[in-house]
Amino acid sequence: MAKNITATIKQFFSIKNLLLILLLFALAGGTFETLNYLWKEKEQSVRTDLKEYQKTVLENESELLSAQLVNYVVRGKELARARIFRLAMDGLKSAKKKEVRKAQEDFNNFVKVSGYSAGCLFEPDGNIFASTDVPEEIVGRGYKEAVLNTLHSRTPLFLPLRTKGNDLVADLFIPVYDAYATSTATPPSRVLMLEVPMTAMLRTFLGSERTFKYESSIHLIQKNGKASEEATFNYPNILKLQTMKVSFEGVNEVLFGERANLSQDKKVYSSARFIPVVNWWVMIETATAVPNRIISIYQQESIIFASLLLAAMIFFVLTVRFIASTRKYHRKSSRLEEKIPTLQKELSLLRIINNSLPEPVTLKKSEDGAFIHVNKSFTDFTGLKQTEALNLTDNQVFDHHEAETLSHGDQMVTMSNSPYSEELVMTRGSSKSTIQVTFVPCTVDEENDAILTVYRDVTSEKSVSERGIEVRQQVINALIRAVESVPFLDGHTSLMRKLALEIAETLLLSDADCATVEAAAILSQVGKTFVPREIMEKEGKLTPEEIKETQRYIEHTCKILEGVEFDLPITQTIWQMQENLDGSGYPNKLEGRSISTLARILGVTNTFSALVQKRSYRKANTARQAVDILQSMADVKYDSTVIEALGAVIETKSGKAILQESQVEI
Template identity: 30%
Template sequence: MSEHLIKTAEVPKPVGTTGQGARIGVVLAVVLLLSAGIVLLAAQAVRDRKAEVLEHQQKRFELLTQGRTEVIASWLENLSRQGDRLIKSDLFRLYAAEVDTYAGDLSNLFGTLHSNRATEDGDAATLTEQLPMMENTLREFSTYSGFLNARILSRQGEAYIATDGYLPPMNQEQIALASAAIKANGPQYSSVRKTAQGVEMDVFVPIYPPEAVGRTDGNSDRAAVGVLMMTRQVSGKITELLSNSPLAAAGEKTRLMQKSGSLFREIAPWTADGFTDVSFPVEIDETGHIPFGVRPSIANDDTKVYSLGVRIPGPAWWLVQEISYDAAMRPIVEYERTVYIVAGLGILTALLIAGLAWWILTGVQSQRVAKQFRALATQIEEQKLFIDSVNANIEEFIVLKDLNGKFTYVNEAFAAAAGRPREELLGMDTAAVFGFDTAKRLESIDEMVLGEKRKMTVNEPIFIRSRRHLFQVAKSPYLCADGSCQGIVEVYRDMTEFVAVQEKNKRLVRNAMEALGSTIKAADPYLGGHTKLLAGLAVEVAKAMHLSALEVAEIETAANLSQIGKMFVPNEILTKPGKLTPEEKGVMEKHVEYAYRILKDIDIDESVLMAIYQMNERLDGSGYPKKLKDGEILMLARILAVLNVFCAMIRPRSYRGAEEPAQALNILSGDVGKFDPEVVAALADVIHTPTGEKLLADKE
């Protein structure tokens, strides 16, 4: 809503020349005072704007860092919980408890397997005989869970089981963290370090004796009897966690800082060293955080930034959100320029008003000014009627509520939907219109809007006249000039038809995919069965490799469409027994281009299209159509490359029989230069799962 405030001055009666000169002097003095006041107000406005922008920037940083800190804390907690499958096993609990009660030297204990001490110490012999089985179990857990290695430590910090076949010495930090895990009855995390494999860190989780089984808090009345130490390569995960958010503004960076002794270092897995030393003193407040303020960038690149750091629970890490000083000050500089331009125009306007006042004092333009005021009043009234007309024709529901939740204003659209006159709705509350349950959900948002004085948007299903609608509800605090909150402005946008159209479009896309699959199968029954098996195995392999839900959906779509280009290859080449001639091979390889031409104009994701286009490439550059190598090939295409060849080998063709899955895997494993070994390993795991076995059983 816009308002125009017009102030009129009383026109004095005509006076003599002497009185007129005095009044002109007064007018000039007033103009000078107004000009000085305008300049002071402009300077104050710039200061207020700067404070407002920086306060907004600080709140943004607090929200961004809070969200990312929660994600990192959740990731760290998940790392420690991955050891639950092992340390909650009665076998490991009992073994660790027995080792803990052993009074002798652990190095002698586990040397009895190769000496005559086994006959001298029965307990030691029993523990030593179980050692190979425990090592194998620990190794299987480490491989399955994605850790580089793992160890089992005694309460004194001595390692007696390791996945890497030997027990290398631990540094002082690792020994201290193992002890801290036992004392704190909870997981501990080491500082990250740079190795040849990338950036690594250790996770220490206490192991409790069998009596601890059944506790819901993970602790025990008895002390822990050992520690599980797990080493994880975290380069990729940290890089992913620090990648720019869509909410990040220009010039913003998210960085991770670690304290090593008395020094602070930025964790930068993408660099050669993996770390960057922080060259300036770091200010840590009493809460353990880095307050918002101006300081050098922790990247040590001589950049001046506004930054804020949040201490991450667990390791000695701080998540630091930065924005360059120039980027932060840009809106303030632009605002300052605009304010002083407006101030200049204001001073000029004051001079013009002074001239107009002098003219009015002479009495020459008094009648014309009065006429102009009447015309302005008419214009204002017309504008008010226009705004009322626009408001009456808005389809969205607009509501104003007071602090007690009572309606003080509703527009015509809201009244029509509620089926009541506007006057009747005034003074009612949300429960009277939408029902108690819906009102309770909406009013819980009201408390946050009023308490935090910020806008919030939610999607809510709401029944109106027994019909379900899906509304996008935007709630904003209604503030007075002094900043006090007088109520809430709500805008309801009906998203029901929009959501229905989206669902319909999804169904149409799925139907189109199924139709294309049927077309492929009609062109060549071998390709149809091949495509079905390829899609099923590709989804399972993608899940086994921990790809995101979006990537799993993309690879399924790509697999279903991967053979469409072969419909345009002559059938005598597709089904020819024996080796193809170079000319026939060239014709066959054109199926990739055919598929690209068909699919590029269809509304599918670019990653799906490129996965289909690259699935015949090989890591050593021997594939087609572009002879791409290793890092140039997308992960989705690498998965399809392995699965496409595997499915082709285990299914019969008109010119040959089928290979056994194990034999096909051996062939793929042997071509280490062509196929991604990580994908081949994941496929080997998948075909031994119930789902993989069912897919292979149904491959015909």
Template identity: 30%
Template sequence: MPKTNDYELPVTQDKRSRLKWFGIAVLSAIVAIAATLCFFHIQNEEAELTIRLEKQQKLLATSRQESIKNWLQTMAEQGDRLINADLFRLFASEVNLLGDNIGSLYAEEATQADDSTLAQQLPMMRNLLDEFSSYAGFSGGRIINRFGQTYIATNANTSALTQQQLDLIHRVLRKPDVYFSPVYTSNNGLTFDMFLPIYPPEFEGDNAKPISVLMLSKLISGKITEIISASPLAEQGNTTHLIQKKETMLQDILPWQPDGLVAINASFGAVSGEVLPFAIRSNLGKSEKAYSYGLKIPNIDWWVVEEIDYDLARAELNSTIQTTIIIAVLTIGAFTLIMVLLWWLLVSQDNKKVADNFRQLAMTIKEQKMFLDSINNTIPDYIALKDQDGAYQYVNPSFASAVGRSVEEMKGLDDTAVFGYATANRLASSDELVNMSEQPINITETIFLQSKRYVMQISKAPFFEADGTVSGIVSVFRDITAAVEAEEQRKLTEQQTIAALATTIEHIDPYLGGHTRMLEALSIELARSMNMTEAEISTIEAAANLSQIGKLFVPRDILLKPGALTPEEKQEIEKHATHAQKVLGNIDFGLPVVETVVQMNEKMDGSGYPDQLAGDDIIPPAKLLGLTNTFCALIRPRAYRPALSVDKSLDILRDMEKFYDPEMFAALERLLTTRFGEKFMEEVTAA
């Protein structure tokens, strides 16, 4: 027996050792296989994401490119109908015979019969061009001879051609085709020019040379906004950009921005050729990464660029990677647990102990389930699951409590029963989007629960069955009412502070009483009549209330002096613009309010103060406020004169036409003839 025992013990230990190393080898193999499968699965998912994004962006970019090409082609066809008219070709051919001496066209009496005929035809040709431009929706047009001289234009005050326009004219004459200029900012918004060759009546074949060039200007802010607006086919975070190359600089065309053109960060890289390949680049104007793809527009240095934020595009992939890693870890853990249990069964004959271990494991699982349930039941966010018919199958206690029902009562109800008809309709549209795309979305909605208003950030995601079909929608409601109300209160406080400052300012000068309110009302209405942006209108509203703040620092004896001011006193008053800049300079309005307050005293001819800015160097809100401020000052009494009539004030402004934007002055005259203008003048007369 001792021999037997001595023999059986080594055998048992050797068997256990072999089983241990076998288990380690199996577990190592499982780890290696799991890691390999994870790697290839993640690589495959990333490749599928890249292919899907590339296909989507190519589809969107091609669609946008086609829209722009059709739009440009339509404009070119409109221009062709004009320049293909025999009357225009014949007239251009006869003007071409004059060479670079076209002065006889504008002389009242011509020395030669042919020149006289051309001079007599000129008004008719100008009218035809003007009628065509108005009918076809162009803001202006002109015809230029081969020497770069304009001999027909829709505007009598046509400005000189820029060097860029002359270069494009020479390009048309050298290589005949339709060309378009880069977009530039005009008084009315974003504009670009189209150039078309005009041939003589007898031209034939491809070797014909143009004798003149038709240049048409087009306002394009609205059209560009329409073209690059969000597509329903695009993923969340996908944006469309229309960029242009102007000389060596890339610009993002953004009609809703104050300047309309925004320089693109150099980190985006160079743009050339017909295609901007699909790749990961910097966001336009930012330093973050994005997936982007672009196509060039023929005959113009424009590229349609589709881009989607890198993090948003990869959100689902990152979730998949996390899920894959978790599954792999759980799989390895499960196999590890199995190996441990097998080892335990092989090395132990104590079934009771094994049973106790299983019971303990079951208790652990139950405790974990109870722990997870307790988290779900105490989480403050509202969690719900709806089936395909829109009926709630599960809600957490927070949601049920907010609705005023129990969890059991909520089961089977739909959105109409919970939120009401109007809110249910809005939520239904987002449900349809989730079902169609099978992708999660985020929305913000205002809802009412038990007659109380909530602003909710709602995340919706499809609920998949084991076979991959969508059987419902999981919704998570997060209450952001406090944050929204805090922002609204901040804005209200800011408006009240500005109003209080305006009242304080008016108290220093009795003649300023009511001036600020009159200036604010007239300026805002004039800005709206000119279709200025909401950002510009908000800027004008704040600047009008703060426009006189600098006068707090001007001596009262000068402000209230009844007689004419000396040059020194006038110079002292003009310092109010500098005072305003010092007072307001450190306040972040989020808008160019300070610039508007300071620049509203500048004049279009450069004779204003404090910096003698001129023309387009003055921002539009400041131009408008400068005009309305002068008008309101004229129709209000001052220490040195009584109030002037509206008609007299307009006459004075006409005499000062070089100081103010002519389009804004014309808009002011039109506004005063409207119902608002009549009511405004009645209030002025009553005051």
């Protein structure tokens, strides 16, 4: 009996069984650790989801509020800019009572129709010029500082929310310019204060019927001096401003985090976004108990699932403990033995292909740039043996300039983890070659730990390309010389090109647009060589047929350029340069936005260049006279923005130099 018990104990505590017990303990411990990890991940996931949700809500709500505020600003600016409004306000200065009464009625109507509850027009010194409310009430609010700030900044200004009866309103100050002012460079003549009704907008924003994920609540706080006020509902459904226990003074941002709520009575997760134009904070709060409850439910469910899974795993281990280990390793070894001949053959083929490539190829470490493989073409290219090249770097194989260029390519690949190409001029003896070097990130031991470099000689291709560009430029130069020989066009193209480029740069257009408008200006007059000379030299008034013939120069120009391949929309720009905003231009009678900005620039500079040149029937205009003539057709035929840019250009040092070079008087 004792022997049987001893044998049973020895059998139970055999090495295999001890290992199995250790495995079971490991499974239990692993399950426990996995649960802890999953719980932490879930907690992090819930908080991350809550953070992203609050961020999304804040962005959406802030953008919604900002859009509504901007709408009020836009309407206010449109009202202030309206010529009829400014003319009506001038009527308030009339000595006739009837006209003053009519102007006051117009002022009241303009304010109400625009969606504002009240309005007031201030003089620059802060005195009231006109008002829809009792002036004594307005004076008591102390608006003088806001008036002065608006005059100084020339931008709209919002004051903090204030209570008016049972409503909340905000005062919007907008600069008003004289009725005959042509630009905002003129100081504002008055300041318009518009009382913006905020109750409906904020009631919708803070409405109790709105529901948010995670039982979150949204709040609106405004900075009023050093104090902070929250817009809240008062019974039954009236909005009021309530001074807060916490202050937002000096706070630049409120990031997502755990803190006390605004009422200071419980812990919440909160974040806020600032709307600077009105000094408002939009805050969202979520009680910490809500995500904690979600995490607690997940923990209970995961414990049940883990218990079932652990039981299944133990059963599986006890069932297949021996069979799984022996058969698995046997199958793996058999498969590897079968693949070895195939892999050896593939490796041999890769070596043959690599050494047969005509382009030099290297594989180097990303960390230190040492070569770990080079092909035969590379050894022929550098004059090194394959064994000599290994473990060398670019600095040891190439000269300083070439090595710097190759190092730059390595850096670009390392930073972007994507292929990169660069051209490199290499000197070997007395000959120079243009080499296109392609860098490709590769993985040897770790991800992207090596760089594959391919060198391709593109000297012949580049030479052919450069010769083609040179021939094309010579053709273009010949066309320009032919244009400059046409009567009335001497210097016209040059002046157009320089002014068009200056205007494009003044309007902050892209490099591609600047290049397009310059090239289009150079080529725009080529078609005039096909207009009969007797028409171009005619001193009297042209007949309708002759005018139609001269207008065909655009068609001639584009036909000449039809076979030339440009990477930029040069031909399209020339085709539209004689179109007018009102549709009176040619050849297609385009209107408004159908005409590109670049074509508008060419149209203005073309007309300007013609105006400042002498004709048989008139003397040459000065530059400023030409701009005034164009200004008289602003937004009718020509773009006012382009004309203003031209006016600014001719007043600059570079603009005056261009005019002086073209012998044009300022």
